[in-house]
Amino acid sequence: MSAPAAPSNPPAPAPAPAAPAVETMTVKVNGKTVQVPKTMPDWQGKPAPTTMLQAAKIAGVDIPHYCYHDKLPVAGNCRMCLVEFGTPMIGPDRKPVLNEDGTPKIAKSVLPYEPGTPRGAIACATPISPGMEIYADSKATQQMRESVLESLLINHPLDCPICDQAGECKLQEYSVQHGKAGSQFVETKVHKPKAVDLGPRIVLDDERCILCTRCIRFTRDIAGDDALGIVNRGSYNTIAAFKPGHFDNNYTLNTVDLCPVGALTSKDFRFKMRVWFLKETKSLCTSCGTGCNITIGSREGVVHRYEPRENDAVNGPWMCDTGRLNYRWVGRADRLKEVLRVSAGGARERVAWNAALESAAGILSGAAQGSVAFVVSARQTNEELFLLKKLAAHTGALTDSVPRDGEPDRLLVSEDRNPNSNGVRLTGMAFTEFGFNLPKIADGIAQGRTKTLVVFGEDVTRLGIGPELLAKLDALIVSDILPNATTAAATLLLPGAAHAEKRGTFVNVKGRLQKFQKAVEAPGDARPESEFLLELVRSVTGQDAPRTLEGLFNRMAAEVPAFAGLQWAGLGDAGVTVQI
């Protein structure tokens, strides 16, 4: 086999347009001098004066924080990011005061009424100024962190052993990094409501809550549903839904991710799995054309949760509840697990992959031009579609895909509920409106012109090609994941793999080409479709085909104009934008 037809010299990326000169200023973080831009993006991406926290990050110093989140409006309430700092001293003549060595003298910020005591500033909201010095690891800063943690813990139930957040809890992490082992608290703890039913998907433990208000800000400012607020005063502050139990917008589960502690938990996930057992796999949500980046949490072949994975080109750090909870089908008991073939006698029997693929190759290689039709799903990967296109081209087949539309929302949910409609278009399996050729295919079967139908991932009996038409076919080659009327009528059934069980790429509605990785094994005999399609393409067309998914992608990139110049290895975790 020859090397994949990847271009040996990938075209150099176009030189970036000369960026406008960024105005910078110099600050010191933990003694290290850094140049930082005067403005940086705020939570909405608008330029705003650079904050101490952002400057520290540029210097490679992480400042601990709870309430701050780079995609939410700044609240400044947790006080965890308090840092000691100083600014160049200005003399009565409004000129900088210099040390003997000519360096500017720094005036450390102190309490105005107690000049011996450092006055911290919240790094999340305090803009830097030229010459500012940030002491993110000084004794005073450490003491401030210690005291904030002490305050957060005095009324906390300390129930880590039964808390779902344990293992990914900022209260635990910062306590280890910045806290004190002991507490001198000897009072009665404040008791608050437990297991509050906030909405259909969320449970709140008010005692664990540190009142950072991330959930309130998210649902008000991102989801556009001002559903949460705080009731009561002082230490008795309690998060509550304005309509109890009605925190029910389609983005509520993001608050579980945002919650730095175990106060907000997902009804779906709570008490199911300790997070440190979960294997994390980078993947994509397949519930609509947005293609939100996700992390699949799985253990021993079972998917336990989806979490959004930050990608500013697609979903930011969020995803919708519908997509997040749409994973149970992967582990359904009735998954197609066996390769089945209808024998000459009409009985369905289990066969080995080799035998099934030989049969399929026999049918497709011997088929007369125009006697085959393909109905493929826009839930297939680009690689699968690319291979199916090769088979379709070889047989001169009529092809189509199936539209799947729903109500869009203003945040992430796309009208297009297929994850890869653009992949279908770019690989040439359908050009115009999806479903345009379906009546023609039905007519072809009815007229006897079409003798073989290949169906991937769709139930054609619901698309005007009913069982009576399917019965007229000589061969019905079907690949799917879950049983339906079409798989029941198949003369050759090839069980496929869910996206969590394979690798591949999708192109989202905006033309973002993104790859996903395999989290769990497919059940039974089921195999990733690209694997057996590669074999089939080799047998049917006689063409050589790459043996790895990487090679397959690179071959596809060489042949599909929209993907020209791309390489699997160059896609990264965030994907690339292609011309659609």
Next chain:
Amino acid sequence: MPDPSPQNVKNADGSAWPPVSQAPVGPRPFKLILKDLDEPGYTPDIGCYQRHGGYEALKRALAMPARDLPDGKKLSPQEALREDVKASGLRGRGGAGFSAGLKWSFVDRRSGKPIYLICNADESEPGTFKDRQILHKDPHQLIEGMIISCWANDVKLAYIYIRGEMPHAAKLLNQALKEARAAGFLGKNILGTGYDLEIHVHRGAGAYICGEETGLIESLEGKRAYPRIKPPYFPAVLGLYMCPTIVNNVETLCHVKHIVLMGPGEYAKLGTPNNTGTRIVSLSGDVQQPGYYEIQVGRVTLGELIFDKNFGGGLKPGRSLKAIIPGGSSSKVLKAGEVFKLNRKGADGQMTKVDVPLLDLPYDFDSLQQAGTMSGSSAIIVLDDSRSMVETLGNLSEFYAHESCGQCTPCREGALWLAKATHRLCHGEGRKADADYLTHIAQNIQGRTICAFGEAASWPVLSFVKKFRDEFEAQGAADEAARAKAPGSASSASHPSNATRPAAGSLQTH
């Protein structure tokens, strides 16, 4: 300063009274704001107000000419008035004592956004009852001061945010606004000048934090009164509805009227340099004549306010002075017999440190600040030797725990923690170590919170424990001894394993 000499009245610590220093004017009230309102027959209606010269200041202000400066610059009438307020040296009477003229000068006038003015009538600081006198007895004085201040700052819409617990005053204010509107002092085209202004009264719902200016703004916007972080939300730039906003205290706004009438120069002659004008002192606690007294700032001493017959009239018979809370409940307590080192300008113009005993402290912004406390809302609470400092602090801490809004961690958790600890000390569950314990908690609140409530909650604790440590330790030791004698003493509150056990009479501030 003259030397202190022994007198016949003795303080708790045996120090002498009265002070020998004699303020230039002498210990007499000086009525500027309060001039009319307590006169027999004075009513809060516009007719009575105008019979006493009301709204003349407004007429004068609106007729102010533009002003040419020696350097050739020209000030518009509004700018000229703003300069006058700056020149008068007027400092905010709400608590912080910040220069009113400077505050006005910070207003962003180039944003193109409307400028709002809010009168902070949420007088809630324990011990303070000065603004309510104006609101209840002379609402037009406030309204006139407000209209002038609004005109000077190009404000077209203003609010009076009044404490919810003053429903009658709110009613009076609304009536007064109606009268002012009918008289042409408010509304469209005021006094034919083309200037439009509307003022609305907004009643709070009963929270101390609504007196914090950014909390007040949030509350006025219909939200929970969570103070805003500064930066970036300085009211002068991003205030009400994210527009430039001025928030001034009731008394401060009334003074603007008098600055117009007297002229800034004459006004500044009242009081003392940098502490100009008059202010109304709310005197309460263990004195013979509690009440509100208007004084020239700095021309009356703390001792005179407590002991002079024109003011407090002295302690109750047989009592001696123990402590003074000099500027509202959140100011640091002063102990009888304390002597402070104050900067004083000598005859030669040189600054020197001078020893000033507590009762000789001139009652002004700067002297009290130098004494390590503040004149705050000018509410003096006098404590005599019958008072337990532990119980007094328990009372104050319970107030602050109840009033903490709970937005930021140190105050939310710390204020109740302080209250629980002082409550223990007041109910036989104290520990000797509690003095340090309280100090530790309070030190972790002050300076680390979003608003000054953190200081308000921690300063009483820090100062009480520092100055009366013996009382706190004695209380703790006595409780420990009592528990050691009692059966089942192992289950004392001081034992860490009992951290979650409800203490006897456990605190409920909920």
